Amino acid sequence: xxxxxxxxxxxxxxxxxxxxxxxxxxxxxxxxxxxxxxxxxxxxxxxxxxxxxxxxxxxxxxxxxxxxxxxxxxxx
Numbered sequence: 001x002x003x004x005x006x007x008x009x010x011x012x013x014x015x016x017x018x019x020x021x022x023x024x025x026x027x028x029x030x031x032x033x034x035x036x037x038x039x040x041x042x043x044x045x046x047x048x049x050x051x052x053x054x055x056x057x058x059x060x061x062x063x064x065x066x067x068x069x070x071x072x073x074x075x076x
Contacts, residue, residue: 045060
């Protein structure tokens with residue numbers, strides 16, 4: 001799984017990041033159609049998101065560095 005640095009726009013209600021809404025990945029802006037799953041790991045908050053064309057990405061937010069990465073998830 002190759003992780004790439006990305007820009008993510010999020011809804012931030014009571015905490016940041018609360019819900020990713022848009023990602024700039026490989027030079028193109030993509031609306032996030034659905035957050036399929038979210039979970040917390042020791043140094044990052046992770047989201048499995050669905051983009052147009054049934055593309056799945058795992059987005060990871062590293063709070064210490066205030067950085068986002070994306071990794072494409074292979075389809076079934």
